[in-house]
Amino acid sequence: MSDASVDDLVVDYLSHLAVERGLSDNTVAAYRRDLDRYRHFLAGRGLTDLAQVSAVDVSEFSRDLARRDLAPASVSRAVVAVRNLHAFALAEGRVGLDVAHEVSPGARPRRLPKALSIESVEALLDSCDTTTVEGLRDRALLELLYGTGARVSEVCSLDVDDLTPVLSDPQQGLRLFGKGGRERVVPLGSYAADAVRGWLVRGRPGWAASHGSGSAPAAPALLLNQRGGRLSRQSAWAVIQRAGQRAGITEHLSPHSLRHSFATHLLDGGADVRVVQELLGHASVTTTQIYTLVTVEHLREVYRSSHPRALSSDERDGPTTPVGTTD
Known part of the structure; x- marks a missing residue:
């Protein structure tokens, strides 16, 4: 052989x-x-x-x-x-030539990121009961994710001291550290700032005080769990799932859903793709441009449903039964 x-x-x-x-x-x-x-x-x-x-x-x-x-x-x-x-x-020296190295595997189809509608985002945010400590924390988390387009790891790693300068002077912007330790500065909108203030004043102190002496001090962390420890990415994911259930959202939700929505809504509103690239912290604009495909598809849907001559009457009414046939 x-x-x-x-x-x-x-x-x-x-x-x-x-x-x-x-x-x-x-x-x-x-x-x-x-x-x-x-x-x-x-x-x-x-x-x-x-x-x-x-x-x-x-x-x-x-x-x-x-x-x-x-x-x-x-x-x-x-x-x-x-x-x-x-x-x-x-x-291994068992053949003298690699005949397959030039055969392309083909480009994998790009999966368009799924963005929530503005109404769904508002329902998600409004589902947090801000009369409770947990609700204040959840609202701060969600507002930060949607208001800054940050990755969940970036938000969970924030410390109180990262927000203090921005809350006193919004012109400074919020410093985030993304993949590879790349630093970027993003604006902090008034809704996110108000949610963070509410959490810092009415929610966080109680949970920080409950922090057990047997674990690392939680004092620096902005977002805490009920034990006073830093909120983990997994717990943040669970927060979004619960908020989605309360809001009656049946679409798949993850922390990235809000990042996708942030980018898509900016582009829908006329933002330049290079600006969105900087806000998202993408090293290449090519990564950001996938969101432009989402907005083009959205524009196409709006055009088809709104313009009087986008569809013929047959297309608008749907398929009809041919004359002389029954069903």
């Missing part, structure tokens, strides 16, 4: 992933499924030796997956697995 037997190489490569690279069982299982598809495809073409495989074969495998109505992301993942198998075979 050839040293480049497809079956043997797949077994050896999967062992390499599990033992030498330490990948999880689920990841190795995904590779196994994709490479099993590849093995069967090659066998159907009479190819049992990887050294016999050409770049055309790899490209045909990709097209075969697409014809099977697999999701583009699944096709892309399978082609990546095949490319990695060929690269492994070359590195």
Whole structure:
């Protein structure tokens, strides 16, 4: 049997992933499924030796997956697995050429971020009962997320001293530290500032006083849990879930939902994409531009529903039953 037997190489490569690279069982299982598809495809073409495989074969495998109505992301993942198998075979000296390295896995479809409507955001914020300490904390969290577009990790890491200068002089802006420690300054709107003041004056002191002596002091943290410790990202996620339930929002919610909504509503209001890039802390404007696709789709929907000549009468009324037929 050839040293480049497809079956043997797949077994050896999967062992390499599990033992030498330490990948999880689920990841190795995904590779196994994709490479099993590849093995069967090659066998159907009479190819049992990887050294016999050409770049055309790899490209045909990709097209075969697409014809099977697999999701583009699944096709892309399978082609990546095949490319990695060929690269492994070359590195192990079991083939003399990597024929798969130029075969593109294809671009994964971009998932448009889901933004809430302004009405849904207002319902979410208004669902917090600010007559309670928990409600004051939750309102401050949500207003900060939506009012600044910050990541949940950035908000949860804020200390009281980070807000004190801004609350006394809003012109200073709020300093946030994002990915890679990159610093940016964002405006703090009046709604967010009022919510933070309410929490600092009427809510936080009680929870800070309940902080146990057996854990690290919570004094610096802006947002606290009921035990007086710093609010975690996981707890912030739970706050948003509960607020969504109270507000009757059935859409999927996460802390990023408010960040997405922040960006989309700014662009809908006419903000320049470069300004939104700075506010979000994106290193590249390309990342921010995905939000422009959301607003274009929103504009298209508004146009189709509002302009008298955007749709024909048939399109507006929907499909009708042809004359002479019944249903």
